[in-house]
Each structure stands twice: as C-alpha cells, then as structure tokens.
Amino acid sequence: MRTQVAIIGAGPSGLLLSQLLNRAGIETVVLERQSRAYVLSRIRAGVLEQGTVDLLTRAGVGGRMAREGQPHSGCYLTHDQQMIRIDFAEACGAKVMVYGQTEVTRDLYEAQDALGSPHIHGVENVVLHDLDGPMPHVTYDHDGQNHRLECEFIAGCDGFHGVSRNSIPETLRREYEKVYPFGWLGVLSETPPLHEELIYANHPRGFALASMRNPMLSRYYIQVPLTDKVEDWSDEAFWAELKARIPADVAQGLVTGPSIEKSIAPLRSFVSEPMRYGALFLCGDAAHIVPPTGAKGLNLAVSDVHYLSKGLIAYYTENDSAGLEGYSTQALARIWQAMRFSWSVTTMMHRFPEHDAYDRQMQRVELTQLATNPVAQRLFAQNYTGLPY
Ligand code: APR
Ligand code: PHB
Numbered sequence: 001m002r003t004q005v006a007i008i009g010a011g012p013s014g015l016l017l018s019q020l021l022n023r024a025g026i027e028t029v030v031l032e033r034q035s036r037a038y039v040l041s042r043i044r045a046g047v048l049e050q051g052t053v054d055l056l057t058r059a060g061v062g063g064r065m066a067r068e069g070q071p072h073s074g075c076y077l078t079h080d081q082q083m084i085r086i087d088f089a090e091a092c093g094a095k096v097m098v099y100g101q102t103e104v105t106r107d108l109y110e111a112q113d114a115l116g117s118p119h120i121h122g123v124e125n126v127v128l129h130d131l132d133g134p135m136p137h138v139t140y141d142h143d144g145q146n147h148r149l150e151c152e153f154i155a156g157c158d159g160f161h162g163v164s165r166n167s168i169p170e171t172l173r174r175e176y177e178k179v180y181p182f183g184w185l186g187v188l189s190e191t192p193p194l195h196e197e198l199i200y201a202n203h204p205r206g207f208a209l210a211s212m213r214n215p216m217l218s219r220y221y222i223q224v225p226l227t228d229k230v231e232d233w234s235d236e237a238f239w240a241e242l243k244a245r246i247p248a249d250v251a252q253g254l255v256t257g258p259s260i261e262k263s264i265a266p267l268r269s270f271v272s273e274p275m276r277y278g279a280l281f282l283c284g285d286a287a288h289i290v291p292p293t294g295a296k297g298l299n300l301a302v303s304d305v306h307y308l309s310k311g312l313i314a315y316y317t318e319n320d321s322a323g324l325e326g327y328s329t330q331a332l333a334r335i336w337q338a339m340r341f342s343w344s345v346t347t348m349m350h351r352f353p354e355h356d357a358y359d360r361q362m363q364r365v366e367l368t369q370l371a372t373n374p375v376a377q378r379l380f381a382q383n384y385t386g387l388p389y
Helices: 012-023 036-041 050-058 063-068 088-092 101-115 235-245 297-318 322-349 357-372 374-385
Strands: 005-008 028-032 070-072 074-079 082-087 096-098 119-121 124-129 137-142 145-150 153-156 174-189 199-202 208-214 217-224 259-273 280-282
Touching: 005 012, 005 137, 012 028, 012 050, 012 101, 012 153, 012 297, 036 101, 050 063, 050 096, 050 297, 063 101, 074 088, 074 357, 082 088, 082 357, 082 374, 088 374, 096 208, 174 235, 199 322, 208 235, 217 235, 235 259, 259 322, 280 322, 297 322, 322 357, 322 374, 357 374
Parallel strands: 005 028, 005 153, 028 119, 074 199, 153 280
Antiparallel strands: 070 096, 074 082, 124 137, 137 145, 174 217, 174 259, 199 208, 208 217
C-alpha cells in the first residue's frame, strides 16, 4: 500500500491531522493499535482553548461542539474558604469551551468516515523504517499478516506509550521530565455540576477540582498519594473528601450519585526534543505530557497539528518546505510556555509532601496576587484560554 502521509495513532492528534490533510486533498492512512470503541471509551479532559475550537471548526467538526459545548468566561481558584474568580473575558477578552475530548474524538471519527478516509484499527508491531532515507515506510501486523505501507511522511501521533518517539535515534533526542509525588483520582457521575464554572481548590487536605461535561454529567478530581489504589476509594469516601476540600458554602450544594467511571492518573511533565527526524514528525502526547492542572494536554496536541498540517499543506500545494523545516522549533516554543503554566498552576494548587511552611506562604502570596492584581489575572487568563499560535 502507498500513501502520502502515514499517521500512527487515532487519538485526537492523528484524527485531526488526517481530517485537515484530507480536506486539502492530501492522502493519509491512519494506523491504530486499539479498536475504535476502546479509543472512544477513554475519559479525558474537557476544556478547549479558542484556538482549538477555531481549528476544529475549520476542520468541519465544529457543529455539535457549537450546539452542545458550554462557553466559559471564567473559573474559580479557591484557598481554604476563599473563592477567587478569574474573569477571562475581562482579563484578556477570551473564553474557553467545555466540551469533552471523547466528544471531539467521536466528531472526528464521523467526519473521517464521511470523507472515506482509510483507518486501520487493531494493528500490531508497528515499525518505522528508513526515516532519514529515500524510502520511508511503515510495517505492521494486521489480521495475521505483515503489511508494508510506503509513504512520503510519517506523523507520530501515537501518544506517550507509542513507538514513534523511540524511532528517533537516542543520541539525537533530549528528554526533560518531572514526575509529581501525587496523582489525581477522577470520578465521572450523572449528577448536575457543583457550579456553573470550574473550581480549582487548594486545601490543607490536598487539591480538588470540580469540572463538568454537560448539565447532567459532572467530572471531579482529588489529589491522592501515588500509593492509593482505586479500590481504596468507595464513592462515599470520595464524595466526603471532595466536599471537605471545597469552600463550605459551595460544597453544601454538591449533588452526589454513583460514579460511572473512577480512575487514578499520575501527574507528569515530559518533553522530547526535537519533534522531527527526517520524514517523521511527532505530534501531541508522543512528544510531550503536561500535568492536567492547566487543561493543556489536548490543546497542545491541537496546536502541534495546526503547525504540522500547515507545513504539509504548503509543501504539497506550493512546494514550500519552510513550515516543515520550522515545525519542531515552532511547536516546541509554544509547548514550553504551556509546560511552564501547567507546572506553575500545579505547584500553586497542590500539597507536596516536601512542602514546609515557607512553601505554603509562597502559594498563599501567589493566590493573593491572583485575587487582587489585574496583571497577574491577565497572565493567568491568557495562558488558560490559550496563547496565540
Ligand atoms: N501503533 C498504533 N497506534 C498506537 C501505538 C502503536 N504502536 N501506540 C499507541 N497508539 C495509539 C493509542 O492507542 C492511541 O489511540 O495512539 C493513540 C494516541 O492517542 P492519545 O494518547 O490520545 O494522544 P494524542 O492523540 O496525542 O492526544 C493528546 O489526548 O492523551 C490525551 O492528555 C492527552 O489530551 C491529550 C490528548
Ligand atoms: C476535566 O474536566 O476533566 C478537566 C478540566 C480541567 C482540568 C483538568 C481536567 O484542568
């Protein structure tokens, strides 16, 4: 088989890239290890930057998001009993859209089906070949046979545990990593959200987040030690702990119910540079991971796809390779800014085992600054709603 761009991974990065390229007349083949049902069952974050909304709309998948998504013009940070509202609209004139990643993925699959774009699910043993040579290609197993896909470019959109990043010679890669000493226990429940806007809580018992998907679907998280197991947390224990970490007057309105999903995710920051090696370009979680505190994971994947799709389209339609040459540098500049924001909000909002009274004073001062200083509010709002592409 032969195509122009082979895409490894059918998560949001791979699907959106395929969609943008197909609409520009560029052929792709998407290879995915899991089934579509499995990809669609993953519960992930749900806050989209304006740039993400715009790109999804340009890709022809903005319809349901415009109808069912909820625009948010602010969020709350709490410190013990104090509620600090960051008004994005006033601070920087922007908004975010609350619309789950699962829904974004579903919309992309539907749009790709409508274009008849080839996706192969259930592939195994994907290997990338001749990345710096004249005949880049991918081999993989499917339905008991080994296949060879020849291509001009390969997009590594296969997430943190994929094969693409490690196909770049180790001597050419530089990795940066920070592992945080706690995880987030997340619960999805068919109950009305605690509040109209997201609440990020810094409390002596640990961080908590009250988020949502729609008027009858809530998403909550609490910081837990890495040694905790999901089985350690009954629904009752989760609700009691969440309630204890949110200001009392708001927490009294919490509607609880059975959890329909419960999982623990570790928090990590990770970047692998460069994001290009010969014919291979990395996008999204394949190249970088952020802790979820800044809601940047999906948005960064989308900004990578923005730069890469632009570069590939200019290459195929105008024979201009400048965008491809500059891809890694351009994408990484934005990624590092989102890394800093995600790290700083994580540090400001969590209880770290090693923190002492001095560190807690630093958190207090940062939160006071956000409560009182329009410059601090503007910087937070610009980063949260998304830096320009
Ligand atoms: N071969 C084929 N597919 C693979 C392989 C492989 N060897 N390894 C992984 N995959 C697939 C995974 O099954 C997954 O569906 O690649 C896809 C990667 O998708 P994501 O992990 O969702 O990564 P990405 O598309 O970059 O999206 C980034 O999603 O993971 C969240 O928090 C992340 O919000 C961020 C966004
Ligand atoms: C979520 O709704 O899952 C969510 C929202 C905001 C975050 C992280 C997760 O910062």
